Amino acid sequence: MSMQFKFTESMQVRADIILKAYPSKGSALLPILWLVHDQEGCISENAAGLVAEMLGISKGEVLEAVSFYDLFNAEQKGLYHIKICVGPCCGLKNSKWLLSYLENLLGIKAGETTMENRFGLSTVECLGYCADSPVMQINDIYYDNLTPDMLDEIIGMLNR
Amino acid sequence: MTLIITKYFEVDDMHRLSVAKDHGAYSSLEKLFQMSPSDVVDEVGKSKHVGRGGAGFPVWNKWNFIPPNSDKPVHLIVNADESEPGTFKDRAILERDPHLLIEGMMVAAYALGVKKIFVYFRGEYRFQWKRFIEALTQAEDEGLFSSEAFKCDVIVHRGGGAYICGEETALIRSIEGERGLPKEKPPFPVTEGLFGAHTVIHNVETLCSLPFIISNGADAFASIGTEKSKGTKLISISGHVESPGVYEVVMGTPVASVLATHAGGTLGGRRLKAVVPGGTSVPVLNSEEALGARIDFESMKEAGSLLGSGGMMVLDESACTVRFLSDVARFYANESCGQCTPCREGTGWIKKILNGIESGAGSDRDVQLLVDVAEGIKGKSICPLADSLVVSVQSFVRKFREEFKQHVKLGCCPFN
Numbered sequence: 288m289s290m291q292f293k294f295t296e297s298m299q300v301r302a303d304i305i306l307k308a309y310p311s312k313g314s315a316l317l318p319i320l321w322l323v324h325d326q327e328g329c330i331s332e333n334a335a336g337l338v339a340e341m342l343g344i345s346k347g348e349v350l351e352a353v354s355f356y357d358l359f360n361a362e363q364k365g366l367y368h369i370k371i372c373v374g375p376c377c378g379l380k381n382s383k384w385l386l387s388y389l390e391n392l393l394g395i396k397a398g399e400t401t402m403e404n405r406f407g408l409s410t411v412e413c414l415g416y417c418a419d420s421p422v423m424q425i426n427d428i429y430y431d432n433l434t435p436d437m438l439d440e441i442i443g444m445l446n447r
Numbered sequence: 448m449t450l451i452i453t454k455y456f457e458v459d460d461m462h463r464l465s466v467a468k469d470h471g472a473y474s475s476l477e478k479l480f481q482m483s484p485s486d487v488v489d490e491v492g493k494s495k496h497v498g499r500g501g502a503g504f505p506v507w508n509k510w511n512f513i514p515p516n517s518d519k520p521v522h523l524i525v526n527a528d529e530s531e532p533g534t535f536k537d538r539a540i541l542e543r544d545p546h547l548l549i550e551g552m553m554v555a556a557y558a559l560g561v562k563k564i565f566v567y568f569r570g571e572y573r574f575q576w577k578r579f580i581e582a583l584t585q586a587e588d589e590g591l592f593s594s595e596a597f598k599c600d601v602i603v604h605r606g607g608g609a610y611i612c613g614e615e616t617a618l619i620r621s622i623e624g625e626r627g628l629p630k631e632k633p634p635f636p637v638t639e640g641l642f643g644a645h646t647v648i649h650n651v652e653t654l655c656s657l658p659f660i661i662s663n664g665a666d667a668f669a670s671i672g673t674e675k676s677k678g679t680k681l682i683s684i685s686g687h688v689e690s691p692g693v694y695e696v697v698m699g700t701p702v703a704s705v706l707a708t709h710a711g712g713t714l715g716g717r718r719l720k721a722v723v724p725g726g727t728s729v730p731v732l733n734s735e736e737a738l739g740a741r742i743d744f745e746s747m748k749e750a751g752s753l754l755g756s757g758g759m760m761v762l763d764e765s766a767c768t769v770r771f772l773s774d775v776a777r778f779y780a781n782e783s784c785g786q787c788t789p790c791r792e793g794t795g796w797i798k799k800i801l802n803g804i805e806s807g808a809g810s811d812r813d814v815q816l817l818v819d820v821a822e823g824i825k826g827k828s829i830c831p832l833a834d835s836l837v838v839s840v841q842s843f844v845r846k847f848r849e850e851f852k853q854h855v856k857l858g859c860c861p862f863n
Binding site for chain 2: 311413418
C-alpha cells in the first residue's frame with residue numbers, strides 16, 4: 288500500500304549537512320526524523336527502515352524513538368491536524384468544554400480523523416502558550432484565547 | 448528598576464543582528480576577550496549567579512566541577528527544552544531577544560574553553576527554533592564564532608516532544624540519538640556527559656544574565672536582589688489573572704505586588720484561592736502563604752514551596768483544585784518515561800484516583816489512598832519526575848482537603 292519513501296532532492300541536501308555536523312551517525316536520529324516528518328507528515332515503517340539504513344542502526348531503534356517522542360506521528364493525522372491543549376493552565380480556562388465543542392463540531396472524538404481525512408483531532412498536555420490559554424495548534428499555526436465562536440469560524444474556514 | 452533580560456523585549460525585530468547591535472547586543476565581548484577565561488570564571492563566581500532552570504544550582508559551582516587539565520573536551524548544552532506546564536519564560540527570550548542568549552552562550556563557552564555548543568530546543572517551539580537559527584546564522588556570518596579570540600561550533604538540536612528530555616541525563620541521551628531515559632547519577636554530566644565529554648548544561652535564562660555580569664561587573668549584579676538570590680527573575684504568569692504574561696522582577700519582589708501590578712490582579716477581582724509559584728513541580732501555596740511570599744529562592748522555601756522555574760499559576764475562588772491537580776497528574780503520567788516501575792505505575796494510579804474523585808465516583812478511602820500512593824512512590828525512581836507529582840499531590844491534599852471531601856460527599860464536582 289504505502290509508497291516507497293525517498294527524500295526529495297532538497298531534503299537530501301539537508302540530511303547530508305546534518306550527517307556531517309553530528310559527532311556520530313546514530314546521534315543524527317532526531318534531526319533526520321524531523322526531515323522525514325516535515326516531508327511526509329508522519330514516519331512510516333518504510334521510512335523508518337530507510338532512516339535505520341542511513342544511520343547504521345536497527346529499524347527497531349528508529350521505531351522505538353518514533354513511539355517515544357510525542358511529536359512524531361506514525362501515520363498521517365489528516366490534512367489539518369488539530370491539537371487542543373488540555374493541560375493544567377488551559378484547564379483553568381475551561382479547555383475541556385472547548386474540546387467537547389470541537390468534537391461535536393467535527394463529529395469525531397479526540398484521537399480520530401474525519402471520514403475524508405480532512406481533520407485529525409488530538410489532545411496535548413501543554414504547548415507553552417499558557418498566558419494565552421485556551422490554545423490549540425493546527426499544523427504549524429497557533430490559535431489562542433479560544434472561544435466557541437472562534438472554533439466555528441476557524442473550522443468553517445478550513446472546511447471551505 | 449534594573450532590567451537585565453527583558454530590556455529590549457518591546458523592540459521589533461530584535462532577532463535581526465543589526466537591530467540587536469543597535470541595542471547593545473554583543474557589547475560585552477570586547478571586555479570578555481580582554482579577560483582570561485579563568486578571570487571570567489572568577490567574575491561569575493563573585494556575582495553569586497544561580498541557575499534559573501528550577502534546581503537553583505550556583506553557576507560557578509557547576510563550572511568548578513570541571514577537573515583542571517583534563518584531556519577530555521568540555522561541551523556546553525543550552526537547555527531550551529522548556530516544557531513544564533505554566534512555564535514559558537524561555538520562549539519569550541527565544542522570540543524577542545535571541546541574540547542575548549547567543550551572547551550568553553559565548554561568555555560561558557569562552558570561560559570554559561568550549562569548542563562545541565549544543566542547543567536543545569523544545570520540539571513544540573518550531574517558530575522560536577526557526578527564529579533562533581536565523582539569529583545564530585547572522586551571528587556566525589558576522590564571524591562571531593570564528594574569530595581569533597573565540598572559535599566554536601554550534602549545533603541546534605530539536606527535541607521530539609518529551610518533557611523528560613529537560614532532565615539533564617535524558618537530554619544527553621536524546622542528543623546521542625536514543626530515547627530520553629534518565630540515567631543514574633553519578634557520574635554527573637560535568638564528569639562524563641555528552642559523548643563522554645565534560646558537559647555543562649545551562650537553562651536559557653541563566654545564560655542571559657552573563658553578558659550583564661561581564662559588562663557591568665560581578666558587584667553590580669550582586670547588588671541587585673536579596674542576600675542569597677542575586678539579579679532578576681523572569682516570572683511567567685498564567686491562570687486567573689487579568690494580564691497573564693512574562694515579567695522580569697528583581698529577586699525579593701513580593702508576590703502580592705507582582706500579582707497586583709504586573710498581572711493586573713485576579714480575573715474580575717475575584718478572591719485568590721491558590722498560587723503554584725514555580726511550575727507544576729513545586730508545592731501549591733494557599734492565598735495567605737502566597738501573598739506573604741517574595742520572589743526569591745529563600746523566601747519561597749520559607750513559605751513552603753520553591754521558586755522553581757518561575758512558572759506562576761494563579762487559581763481564583765472559581766477554580767476546582769481537584770480538577771487542576773488531576774490535570775497535573777495526567778501530565779506526569781503521560782510524560783513518565785516508564786523505566787522505573789514506581790513512577791510508571793504510581794503516576795498512572797494517582798491519575799486514575801484523581802479522575803475518579805473529580806468525576807464524583809470517589810470514596811473517602813480514595814483520598815487516603817491518593818496520599819498513600821504518593822508517599823509510596825516518593826524517592827524511588829532514577830529522576831525527580833515522580834517526586835514532582837508527589838509534592839503537588841501532598842500539598843494540594845493537605846491544603847485543600849475539604850474540596851476533595853466535598854467531591855466525595857456530593858458525588859460530583861461542586862465547581863461545575
